[in-house]
Each structure stands twice: as structure tokens, then as C-alpha cells.
Amino acid sequence: MANLISFDWAMKRLLRQKSNFVVLEGFLSTLLNEDIKIVRMLESEGNQEHEADKFNRVDMFAENSKGELVIIEVQNNRELDYFHRMLYGVSKAISEYISKGEFYSKVRKVYSINIVYFDLGQGKDYVYHGRTEFQGIHTKDTLGLSASQRKQFTYQKVEQLFPEYYVLRVNEFDKHALTPLDEWIAFLKTGKIPARPQAKGLKEAKEILDVSHLSDKDRLRYNSHMEALRYQASVIETGRIEGREEGREEGREEGREEGIKEGMKKGIEEAQKTIVRNMKLANIPMETIISVTGLTEKQINEL
Structure with a gap:
């Protein structure tokens, strides 16, 4: 096939x-x-x-x-x-x-x-x-x-x-x-x-x-595209899991509803930083990072 x-x-x-x-x-x-x-x-x-x-x-x-x-x-x-x-x-x-x-x-x-x-x-x-x-x-x-x-x-x-x-x-x-x-x-x-x-x-x-049937140049581009998709999916899922876990831990330490909310927020922020950092290291284009994270270019550069 x-x-x-x-x-x-x-x-x-x-x-x-x-x-x-x-x-x-x-x-x-x-x-x-x-x-x-x-x-x-x-x-x-x-x-x-x-x-x-x-x-x-x-x-x-x-x-x-x-x-x-x-x-x-x-x-x-x-x-x-x-x-x-x-x-x-x-x-x-x-x-x-x-x-x-x-x-x-x-x-x-x-x-x-x-x-x-x-x-x-x-x-x-x-x-x-x-x-x-x-x-x-x-x-x-x-x-x-x-x-x-x-x-x-x-x-x-x-x-x-x-x-x-x-x-x-x-x-x-x-x-x-x-x-x-x-x-x-x-x-x-x-x-x-x-x-x-x-x-x-x-x-x-x-x-x-x-x-x-692809040319060598297009085949290289296609393989890079598929690898980027796999990497993005992995990074996003990892960030989601880490964000939930860090949020729960922070919430347990605070012991209050406000603490849970704040902990989840901090966990998501940390996960977001990890996602951006890893995507930059993988040389993923800026516009792709913006599309995936929903952040502006300025926010990404600040992270």
C-alpha cells in the first residue's frame, strides 16, 4: 500500500x-x-x-x-x-x-x-x-x-x-x-x-x-511538517498534564478554593513557559507558536 x-x-x-x-x-x-x-x-x-x-x-x-x-x-x-x-x-x-x-x-x-x-x-x-x-x-x-x-x-x-x-x-x-x-x-x-x-x-x-512522487525538496519539507505536528502534540499534552498536576499541588498547599484557582493559574503559566521554550528550541516558526499558544509575539519573547 x-x-x-x-x-x-x-x-x-x-x-x-x-x-x-x-x-x-x-x-x-x-x-x-x-x-x-x-x-x-x-x-x-x-x-x-x-x-x-x-x-x-x-x-x-x-x-x-x-x-x-x-x-x-x-x-x-x-x-x-x-x-x-x-x-x-x-x-x-x-x-x-x-x-x-x-x-x-x-x-x-x-x-x-x-x-x-x-x-x-x-x-x-x-x-x-x-x-x-x-x-x-x-x-x-x-x-x-x-x-x-x-x-x-x-x-x-x-x-x-x-x-x-x-x-x-x-x-x-x-x-x-x-x-x-x-x-x-x-x-x-x-x-x-x-x-x-x-x-x-x-x-x-x-x-x-x-x-x-514528491521531489527530494518537497519530501524533506513534508517530513519536517509531520515531525513538527508530532512535536507540537507532545509538547501541548505534556504542558496540559504538568499544568494540572502543579495546579493541584499548589491548591492542596493553600487548602482553600482560592488557592486551588491560583495554583491552577500558576501551573498553566509554568506549562505555557515550558511549551514556548521547547518550541523555540525546536526552531518552530513564530507564527506557529502564536497559533498554538494564543500568545502574542511580544508575550512569547518575554517568556
């Missing part, structure tokens, strides 16, 4: 090339249950108005044949405010792709697709879909479009005008791949593709994402 490149790294390097769009088109068509054709890739960091924006960037930002915007993001590390990050990304995409003076009807439809490798929220499923509906408080009916609106907007329902969100909780998938979407989720989790995949795009992915 071929050794395949991880999907997140492939999005940053290989899948942005027009000749390789077939892989993403297959993934999107399977997830959205419609035929998706990508016209072009858009710049994820094009209009950064301030320093923090570049750390909220998405992995991929595309336009499909209908003129709709598609955001695809892969997140490996736990983020408590990830739902807010999803909202930020969609809001920014909408505001950036409408010109001043244009009618509101020109607002673009946005799909936010989030592939997360941690337990985001609480739920039993591994794929969640979110969209906007307006329900009557008293009648419980769903607010719809008028006949003239349906004609003008070419949509049949209000929900089709608003952004749609997909959350793929990859680590929660523990079943046999029985459907095309399951095959894609299984690949995202294990990096393996069956000999005869049924899902659209996976056959091509098996060829395009083969590590042996």
Missing part, C-alpha cells in the same frame, strides 16, 4: 494546482452531495488588516463554478474558541468579496468545511452540518422566500442564501467505510485508501498524494 501525504499538507502544496483540482472536487462533491467544479483558488491571507489576521487564516479558499466560496480548514490542535474561528473566517470571506456600493444580493454563498482532529463540542456523530433557518415562535413554521425572491435569487429556500458549516470530527470515526463519505473520512483519519475506492476523487488522490 502506498504511503500517502497528509491531506492538510497536500492542500498547502499540491492540491492548489489546477491539474490536481480533481481530488478536492471529488471530496467536495461527496460531502456536499452535488457536482462541484473548482474555478480557481483564492488568497487566504489577501486582505489582512492587522497582525492577528494572519493567524486566523484558512488552509484553502476556493471559488466553485457557481461563484460560491468554499473554505476548507484542517485543525490538529485543540482550540476552545474554534467555533468563533469558523464564524470569523466566514464573516471575513463575505465582507472581502463584495464591492462597495454593490447590492446586498451580491453577497456570495459560503461553505465552511472544518476538518478537526480533536473532540470539538459534544456529540455522537463524526460529521455535522449547520445552516440558518427562521422558525416561527408561535406557529413553528419556517420562514420562506416569496415568489419574486425565488425568481430573483434562483434559490428556493432562505437557508440557501446563508453560509453553511460542516464539521468533520475525524477522530470520532470508528466504523467500516460503507458510504463514499465514509471512505473520505477514513482516509482523513488513517491516510489510507482502499484498493478500489468508490468515492469520487479518491482514485486520483491515491496517485497524486503518493509520497514517492
Whole structure:
């Protein structure tokens, strides 16, 4: 079985090339249950108005044949405010792709697709879909479009005008791949593709994402990327454990509720210092340290 490149790294390097769009088109068509054709890739960091924006960037930002915007993001590390990050990304995409003076009807439809490798929220499923509906408080009916609106907007329902969100909780998938979407989720989790995949795009992915097809330079970059991910995961988990233990110990010594809170705070601060120190020693880029820790560059340098 071929050794395949991880999907997140492939999005940053290989899948942005027009000749390789077939892989993403297959993934999107399977997830959205419609035929998706990508016209072009858009710049994820094009209009950064301030320093923090570049750390909220998405992995991929595309336009499909209908003129709709598609955001695809892969997140490996736990983020408590990830739902807010999803909202930020969609809001920014909408505001950036409408010109001043244009009618509101020109607002673009946005799909936010989030592939997360941690337990985001609480739920039993591994794929969640979110969209906007307006329900009557008293009648419980769903607010719809008028006949003239349906004609003008070419949509049949209000929900089709608003952004749609997909959350793929990859680590929660523990079943046999029985459907095309399951095959894609299984690949995202294990990096393996069956000999005869049924899902659209996976056959091509098996060829395009083969590590042996990388140049020596790209293979070195890819191995460094995977090592950095493993190291980050290890450092974060170590810091979390140490922070809890130091906090408990400090709390026991104080013997009061305030002491427990203060001890936990001190423990987390010490763990954070350890994480930053280790990541610096590993020559991990500053922007990655900022993204992982949530600290500013100034705070990191002070540590």
C-alpha cells in the first residue's frame, strides 16, 4: 500500500494546482452531495488588516463554478474558541468579496468545511452540518422566500442564501467505510485508501498524494511538517498534564478554593513557559507558536 501525504499538507502544496483540482472536487462533491467544479483558488491571507489576521487564516479558499466560496480548514490542535474561528473566517470571506456600493444580493454563498482532529463540542456523530433557518415562535413554521425572491435569487429556500458549516470530527470515526463519505473520512483519519475506492476523487488522490512522487525538496519539507505536528502534540499534552498536576499541588498547599484557582493559574503559566521554550528550541516558526499558544509575539519573547 502506498504511503500517502497528509491531506492538510497536500492542500498547502499540491492540491492548489489546477491539474490536481480533481481530488478536492471529488471530496467536495461527496460531502456536499452535488457536482462541484473548482474555478480557481483564492488568497487566504489577501486582505489582512492587522497582525492577528494572519493567524486566523484558512488552509484553502476556493471559488466553485457557481461563484460560491468554499473554505476548507484542517485543525490538529485543540482550540476552545474554534467555533468563533469558523464564524470569523466566514464573516471575513463575505465582507472581502463584495464591492462597495454593490447590492446586498451580491453577497456570495459560503461553505465552511472544518476538518478537526480533536473532540470539538459534544456529540455522537463524526460529521455535522449547520445552516440558518427562521422558525416561527408561535406557529413553528419556517420562514420562506416569496415568489419574486425565488425568481430573483434562483434559490428556493432562505437557508440557501446563508453560509453553511460542516464539521468533520475525524477522530470520532470508528466504523467500516460503507458510504463514499465514509471512505473520505477514513482516509482523513488513517491516510489510507482502499484498493478500489468508490468515492469520487479518491482514485486520483491515491496517485497524486503518493509520497514517492514528491521531489527530494518537497519530501524533506513534508517530513519536517509531520515531525513538527508530532512535536507540537507532545509538547501541548505534556504542558496540559504538568499544568494540572502543579495546579493541584499548589491548591492542596493553600487548602482553600482560592488557592486551588491560583495554583491552577500558576501551573498553566509554568506549562505555557515550558511549551514556548521547547518550541523555540525546536526552531518552530513564530507564527506557529502564536497559533498554538494564543500568545502574542511580544508575550512569547518575554517568556
